[in-house]
Amino acid sequence: MNPIRRVLSFVKPYWKQATLALVLLTSLVFMDLAIPRLIQRIIDQGIKAQNLSVVISTSLWMLGISALSTLIALGNNTFSVRVGESVARDIREAVFLKVQQFSFSNLDTFSTGKLMVRMTSDASAIQRWVQISLRIGTRAPLLIVGSLILMVNTSPKLALTMLPIMLVILVLIVLFSTKMEPIFRAVQQKLDRLNTVLQENISGVRLVKVFVRAQHETERFEVANQDLTHDMTRVMQVMSAMNPALTILINLGMVLVIWMGGLQTISGDLTVGQLVAFSNYLVTTMTPLLMMTNLANVWANGLASSRRIGEVLETVSDVQPAQNPLRLPTNVEARVEFRAVSFHYDGDEGGEVLKNISFTAQPGERVAILGATGAGKTTLINLIPRFYDVSAGQVLIDGMDVKDLDQDSLLSQIAIVPQETILFSGTIRENICYGRPDATEEETITAAKSAQAYDFILNLPYGLDTHVEERGVNLSGGQKQRLAIARALIMKPKILILDDSTSSVDIETETRIQEALDVLMQGRTSFVVAQRISTVLRADKILVLDHGQIAAQGNHSQLIRSSRVYQEIYESQLGNGLTDGAEVRSAA
Numbered sequence: 001m002n003p004i005r006r007v008l009s010f011v012k013p014y015w016k017q018a019t020l021a022l023v024l025l026t027s028l029v030f031m032d033l034a035i036p037r038l039i040q041r042i043i044d045q046g047i048k049a050q051n052l053s054v055v056i057s058t059s060l061w062m063l064g065i066s067a068l069s070t071l072i073a074l075g076n077n078t079f080s081v082r083v084g085e086s087v088a089r090d091i092r093e094a095v096f097l098k099v100q101q102f103s104f105s106n107l108d109t110f111s112t113g114k115l116m117v118r119m120t121s122d123a124s125a126i127q128r129w130v131q132i133s134l135r136i137g138t139r140a141p142l143l144i145v146g147s148l149i150l151m152v153n154t155s156p157k158l159a160l161t162m163l164p165i166m167l168v169i170l171v172l173i174v175l176f177s178t179k180m181e182p183i184f185r186a187v188q189q190k191l192d193r194l195n196t197v198l199q200e201n202i203s204g205v206r207l208v209k210v211f212v213r214a215q216h217e218t219e220r221f222e223v224a225n226q227d228l229t230h231d232m233t234r235v236m237q238v239m240s241a242m243n244p245a246l247t248i249l250i251n252l253g254m255v256l257v258i259w260m261g262g263l264q265t266i267s268g269d270l271t272v273g274q275l276v277a278f279s280n281y282l283v284t285t286m287t288p289l290l291m292m293t294n295l296a297n298v299w300a301n302g303l304a305s306s307r308r309i310g311e312v313l314e315t316v317s318d319v320q321p322a323q324n325p326l327r328l329p330t331n332v333e334a335r336v337e338f339r340a341v342s343f344h345y346d347g348d349e350g351g352e353v354l355k356n357i358s359f360t361a362q363p364g365e366r367v368a369i370l371g372a373t374g375a376g377k378t379t380l381i382n383l384i385p386r387f388y389d390v391s392a393g394q395v396l397i398d399g400m401d402v403k404d405l406d407q408d409s410l411l412s413q414i415a416i417v418p419q420e421t422i423l424f425s426g427t428i429r430e431n432i433c434y435g436r437p438d439a440t441e442e443e444t445i446t447a448a449k450s451a452q453a454y455d456f457i458l459n460l461p462y463g464l465d466t467h468v469e470e471r472g473v474n475l476s477g478g479q480k481q482r483l484a485i486a487r488a489l490i491m492k493p494k495i496l497i498l499d500d501s502t503s504s505v506d507i508e509t510e511t512r513i514q515e516a517l518d519v520l521m522q523g524r525t526s527f528v529v530a531q532r533i534s535t536v537l538r539a540d541k542i543l544v545l546d547h548g549q550i551a552a553q554g555n556h557s558q559l560i561r562s563s564r565v566y567q568e569i570y571e572s573q574l575g576n577g578l579t580d581g582a583e584v585r586s587a588a
Helices: 003-047 052-100 104-109 112-137 139-154 156-203 205-210 214-267 272-313 377-382 407-411 428-432 441-450 454-458 477-489 507-520 556-562 564-574 581-587
Strands: 336-344 352-361 366-371 392-397 414-417 495-499 525-529 541-546 549-554
Touching (some): 003 052, 003 112, 003 139, 003 272, 052 112, 052 272, 112 156, 112 272, 139 156, 139 272, 156 214, 156 272, 352 392, 352 549, 366 377, 377 495, 377 525, 377 541, 414 477, 428 477, 441 454, 441 477, 477 495, 541 556, 549 556, 549 564, 556 564
Parallel strands (some): 366 525, 366 541, 414 495, 495 525
Antiparallel strands (some): 336 352, 336 392, 541 549
16 A cells, blocks of 8 residues: 555544644644734835834734634644544554464564564654654645745746745755665664664563673664664664755845845835735745755655565465364364474475374373474474464364464464463463453362462462562562463363473472462363473474484384484483383383
C-alpha cells in the first residue's frame, strides 16, 4: 500500500475531527490575510487622511480578528493533537496485534529491537506527520496562494518582479524533500540496530559481566551509535544548509520590494499603504515557505516511518490457517505421527535442519528426544503445535494433518515448557494461571506442588501473591523453571512438551519433578527434550537425533544394545562403560 494511503486509512476513523481541524485552519488563513488589508486601510484612509475614527475602528477590527484567531488556533491545535495521538495509538495497536499473528519464522526475521522502534519511534514520527499536516499542511499552501493573489491584486508589476525568487524557493523545497526521505529511512534503520544492541546488552548484562565482555559490548554500542550519529549529522547538515539559503532569498525579495516599491511610491503609482500591505503579504508568503521546509522534514520522516510500519503490517504469516479448518475433539487421543518430515529455515533447501523424520507417538506414550546441540531437537517439537510449517512430509494428530486444524483448537490441547523460561511482571499466581486465568486456588496449588514449586512459594513474602519482577529477576533459574512447568501443568493438556525443562534445577529437584511428572504424564502424550540422559531412561521411546536425522529409536534397553551413538552419550554422562547385555539389564 502507498505510504500516504496507509496513513490516511488510520486517519479515516477520525475524519470528523480532522475535517473540523482543517476547517478551523482555513478560516484562520482568511483572518491572517485580512490583517495586511486592514493595515493598508489604517495608513491610506486613516493616518494619511487624518481620520482618527478610521484608525480606531480598524484597529479594533484587527484586535478582534487577532483574538478570534487565537481561539481558532487553540481549537485547531486541540483537534489535530487528538487525531495525531489517536492515529499513533491505533498504529501501535495494529503492529502489536500483527506481531501476535506472526509465525516463528516471521519473528526470526524481525528482531525485538526492530519491532520496538516501529511501535515507538516510527509511530511517533507518523503522529507528528498527522499533527503538523493538520496544523500547517493546509495553512502554509493556502497562505502562499492567498498572499500571491493579494500581492497581484495590490501591485501586479511588483508581484511579477518577485516571481523568479518564488520559483527558486519552490524548487529548493522540492529538492530538499526528495533528498530527505531516504536519509530518514536510513536513520530509522540505524536506530533499529542501536535498539537491538541495547536490548541484547541490557537483557544479558549479567552474562556480559560474567564473561568480562563489557569492553566488547561497549565497542558494539559505539559502532551502532556512531552510525546513527553519522546519519543524523547528514540530516542536520541538509537542514542547516536549507534555512540560510531560504533566508537569503527572502531578504533579497524584501530588498527588491522596498527598492522598486519605493520608486513606485515616489512616482505616485503606489500608495504607502499598498507598499506596506505588499510587504506584509510578501512576509506572509515567505514565512509559510520556511514552514513548508519544516513540514517537508516531517513528511520525509513520516513517509519513511510509514513504509517501515507497512513492512510489518503487510507481512504475511508463513503459517496460514486452513480454508475449512477442523477442530480437535475435547476427548482427543493425542496420537502424534511424523511422516517423512523435512524442514529448513527461510527457504534454504540446502540447509535442512530435519531430514526425513518418521515416527509415531502413541496416546499416553512418553517420547524422549536426545541429541547433541544443533541436532534439531527443539525444531522437531516446534512442528507439533505448528509454530513452523514442515518443508516436506506431514505432522498428524489423531490422523489429522496439523495444517488442516484450527490453530486455537490445536494449541488448546498442547502445553509447552520452553527451553528459555519467560515470566511476566505480575504475581506468582498470575504467571502460573497465565494459560488458564479462571483456574481455581486448588488447581493452582496442585500445579505448583506437581512442579515442586510450592515449597519455595510458601517461603516467599506473600506466597502466590508475591510480585514477580521484570523477566523474573527476583527468582532463581530453577525457581523460574519450576513455575514454567506449573504453568504448563495447570492447562491439563493432552500433549505435553518439555523442552529441556529441568536443565536449571539440581539433580535432587529434578528427581522429585520427574517423579511428579511420571504421574502427570499418565494418559498424556509427552515429548521430553533433554541434555541429561538420566532424564530419558524411563521414556517409552527415545529418538536419538544426529545432524537432523533419526540415528536410532527405541527404549533405553534397546538402544544401549543397538545404537553406538546412544552408547557414547550414555557412557560420557554416566561413565559406566556398559556394553555387555547383562550389565545393561542391571543398569536399566
